[in-house]
Amino acid sequence: MRIPTKLSLGTILFAAVAALLPPTAGAAPGALAVADGFASVDALGQDGTTGGAGGATVTATTAAQFLDYIARPEPLIVQVSGVITLPTGDSDGMHDVASDKTIVGLGSTARLTGGGLNIGLPVDDDTTSPPANAVHNVIIRNIAFDGATDDLINVQMFSHHVWIDHNDFSNGDDGAVDIKRGSDYVTVSWNRFHDHDKTSLVGHDDENAAQDTGRLRVTYHHNYFDASDQRNPRVRFGEVHVYNNYYRDSSYGVASTMNAGVTLEGNYFFSVNNPARVDFSGDLGRLVQRDNILVDCNHEIETRGTVTAPSQSYAYTADPASTVPTVVPAGAGVGKI
Template sequence: MPRATVLRPAIAAVLVAAGLTAVTPAAPAMAADTAPIGFAAVNALGQNGTTGGAGGPTVTATTTAQFLDYIARPGPYVIQITGSITLPTGNSDGMHNVTSDKTIIGVGANARLVGGGLNIGVPVDDDVTSPPANAVHNVIIRNVHITGATDDLINVQMYSHHVWIDHSTFSNGDDGAIDIKRGSDYITVSWNHFFDHDKTLLVGHDDDNAAQDRGRLRVTYHHNFFDGSDQRNPRVRFSPLVHVYNNYYDDNSYGIASTMDSGVWAEGNYFYSVNNPGRVDFSGDLGRMFQRDNILVACNHAIEVRGTVTDPRTYYPYTAGPASTVPTVVPAGAGVGKI
């Protein structure tokens, strides 16, 4: 089950024993974003921001057949999910393709996709080394709990761009929770809750995939709750810039790994009981890491820094809140049922 403690009981006990009052700061009111912040908002590759299915019909899926039909249709659609929908394994190892210009959004706090995952991208082709004309783009996924997939929960691949994954919950997948690879670009992952999962966020396919990945894979991660998700939060290859800010890390083996000359800008995050909060000496060639205003509590190592990293404000405006508020604000606002 997910854990969402704000004040550690052991810390509270110490304060009480000392005759002090344990005061937890009130969480500021956080209205859900109506549009993405970060790379998914950038005007690039012929797409000005990420609008999903805006302008298309709104439909509601309550069955597997309805959902699979809607996500495969051409053109913009806003697809509402009501209740729990089981995604079959079949011949696709449980991965089901989402076409361009789609918004997938759950209704209420109980929308679930169970047993399979979503694939955002055309079929893999190692010989394609630049964005194809039919690259999947402009996809929004919000307010859905995706769990129990036999492969990835969400896979973004083959030059897909302008994807916003927001206010969703991810648990118990066999491989990645959200994998972003093979030249995909301009993506924001925000206000999500990850628990009961091992290899959480992969950026970059592998160490030998520079032809597709180098210079792409620009991703923003903000206000996510890594709730005991063990590793890859995220693990990055080849990206010129991955921006990681105001995320809450709670009981992870490592937080961020930057490798293969990736540039990671980490700021305003809160790490509690994380063995390695940030690494550049990990596996493969060294990465680059800039860090500021992060808080580390009960961690075994400091955040490793190396090289220079491009300021995210080169691409987009944003406001990072103080790291001290993250353990309160993020669990209160992240995941399904919060918009």
């Protein structure tokens, strides 16, 4: 398991204060956990990612309660109890999450079905730098997502400091977790993706350089891409760190295009046609790789150029790739925090 050796000032202070306080009454296990990867970096006026820390703890058992809580302006820890079916209505089933929220499932049965979560302002192609009211500081943990008519989770429009951890994603109509339109400082960790096609997009499209260049810093670690067919992730423009993920039975793992920079290390690819590509569609990307294991794959990992080392932004310790097929399925998904 990854043990962080360095954390941002904000997350260090938060953890120190949290250790001195009694647990919030009724708070779910892991509700006060600390983000790692790019989500831990102090930037854009935000010290790491702490979600709803400092706010009240509330529990949602119905869609009406849940949608009320996630839209409130104040910090909140929103516990999800049981199965909640999200309405489609006039939003194509996508529901906005406000800043400073921790959304965490209780036990191993919390589930959001029929709709997805949108973390970000409405799309505006004319906005090319982070607005003052960009959505930020959101944590989503320990929830099963399925059956959305659009994305399961969509992060957009310069949203920053988002941690998506220990969830289960399946059977969405479009992306499982899409990160785009200038979003930044995001970590996707210890999730299971299965029974899904277009898993995770980083970068909206080839024409979106004005919003995306210099942003889209995302960490993917210890995720179980369990026969999730493609986009695990598919990256444009961003700087993305992909380590210690387990890939099983997919058409391709990672694609780096439009001069994106991907660091690929310590992953295990089993029966993946193309583990990682830079010659895909659009302009070529950059990709460096080390310590990955390929078993029953039809192609080698494609590499090109140089990439800024993730260790210049945050500290981490990668597990040996040989341990990934055991460690990741055992720890990824719901009911494991």
